[in-house]
Amino acid sequence: MPPRSPHTLLPIEVTGMSPVAAPGVRDRLRIAIQKNGRLSEPARALLGSCGLSWRESPDKLFCYGDNAPVDLLLVRDDDIPGLIDSGLCDLGIVGRNVLAEQAAERAGEGRGANFREWRALGFGGCRLSLAVPQGWDWQGPAQLDGRRIATSYPALTRAWLAAAGVQADVVVLSGSVEIAPRLGQADVVCDLVSSGATLAANQLVPVCDLLQSEAVLAGPVADLDPTLAETAQMLLRRIDGVMRIRDSKLLMFQAPRAAVAQVLRLLPDAEPPTSYPMEGEDMLAMQALCHGVVTWQRLEELKRAGARGLMVLPVERMLA
Numbered sequence: 001m002p003p004r005s006p007h008t009l010l011p012i013e014v015t016g017m018s019p020v021a022a023p024g025v026r027d028r029l030r031i032a033i034q035k036n037g038r039l040s041e042p043a044r045a046l047l048g049s050c051g052l053s054w055r056e057s058p059d060k061l062f063c064y065g066d067n068a069p070v071d072l073l074l075v076r077d078d079d080i081p082g083l084i085d086s087g088l089c090d091l092g093i094v095g096r097n098v099l100a101e102q103a104a105e106r107a108g109e110g111r112g113a114n115f116r117e118w119r120a121l122g123f124g125g126c127r128l129s130l131a132v133p134q135g136w137d138w139q140g141p142a143q144l145d146g147r148r149i150a151t152s153y154p155a156l157t158r159a160w161l162a163a164a165g166v167q168a169d170v171v172v173l174s175g176s177v178e179i180a181p182r183l184g185q186a187d188v189v190c191d192l193v194s195s196g197a198t199l200a201a202n203q204l205v206p207v208c209d210l211l212q213s214e215a216v217l218a219g220p221v222a223d224l225d226p227t228l229a230e231t232a233q234m235l236l237r238r239i240d241g242v243m244r245i246r247d248s249k250l251l252m253f254q255a256p257r258a259a260v261a262q263v264l265r266l267l268p269d270a271e272p273p274t275s276y277p278m279e280g281e282d283m284l285a286m287q288a289l290c291h292g293v294v295t296w297q298r299l300e301e302l303k304r305a306g307a308r309g310l311m312v313l314p315v316e317r318m319l320a
């Protein structure tokens with residue numbers, strides 16, 4: 001894809017914090033994140049673990065990156081795909097559900113979307129599920145023919161109904177979807193579910209998942225302008241490093257050469273280990289990045305297999 005042309009600056013009031021750029025050209029990467037909501041704190045925490053820090057504008061809508069050319073725009077999550085689409089922001093952190101809904105909406109109107117998922121980020125997990133009143137004997141989508149489905153995700157719901165060849169009425173609600181069947185507004189719902197407690201409290205049962213969602217890093221379909229692309233690549237490398245070591249530990253130990261195969265069989269979640277021969281002994285000093293929990297029980301099994309001097313260390317940063 002050809003690089004996108006440089007973007008013009010947004011007319012944002014950030015007294016004393018305006019990004020320095022040639023007139024009409026932006027050279028600082030701009031990332032849209034949710035201002036208030038489930039994804040705002042984890043998104044900031046992720047970017048913070050990538051070593052970025054910001055000064056917030058007095059109106060708390062813009063954060064100026066003070067140690068890298070990466071600024072944040074704090075917005076409603078629903079605005080994020082459109083901001084990327086228009087080039088006003090380069091990247092965004094948003095639920096896959098929002099991205100997929102807006103892509104489906106554009107597809108339904110015969111328009112393409114200039115945004116796509118760049119990375120899954122491993123937080124904000126939920127699913128878009130069809131839920132029916134308790135007591136329904138769910139047989140499959142055909143049962144929805146002529147029924148009313150309440151949802152805040154009309155484009156995804158309509159696309160799913162069309163794929164299933166079902167004719168149903170989609171009742172679009174912006175919130176409190178779960179209550180719609182009890183109010184007589186709809187027969188079933190299609191909504192986000194995480195623990196399932198809200199559905200249960202409204203006597204509804206999930207019967208079918210339309211989408212598995214989590215927070216994602218979204219970016220344009222086309223390539224970024226080269227200066228911005230370089231900063232985006234730096235950020236991606238750091239995000240990949242953070243994701244790779246999340247919940248990981250470095251395991252260090254020594255093992256006789258003859259026992260190494262047996263020891264490694266006990267580390268199926270480890271990356272290929274590094275090993276060094278120990279001087280004067282038929283032993284290897286080894287270290288392996290383990291992605292699962294390294295319990296005492298596991299250490300004892302490793303010891304029985306021949307490992308010794310076992311140490312479990314936290315991993316702070318990783319750059320592949």
Ligand code: PRT
Binds near residue numbers: 098193196
């Ligand atoms: O103000 P703004 O528009 O930015 O925020 P919002 O109110 O639209 O979004 P917000 O903050 O509620 O959610 C942001 C994103 O978090 C969503 O787009 C999802 O990607 C993700 N997420 C993860 C969830 C949930 N889990 C979730 N459980 N979003 C909403 N819910 C709601 C769901 O709609 C239902 O009402 O929680 C209820 C169900 O929860 P359980 O645990 O009872 O199943």
Ligand code: ZN
Binds near residue numbers: 076077078
């Ligand atoms: Zn929203």
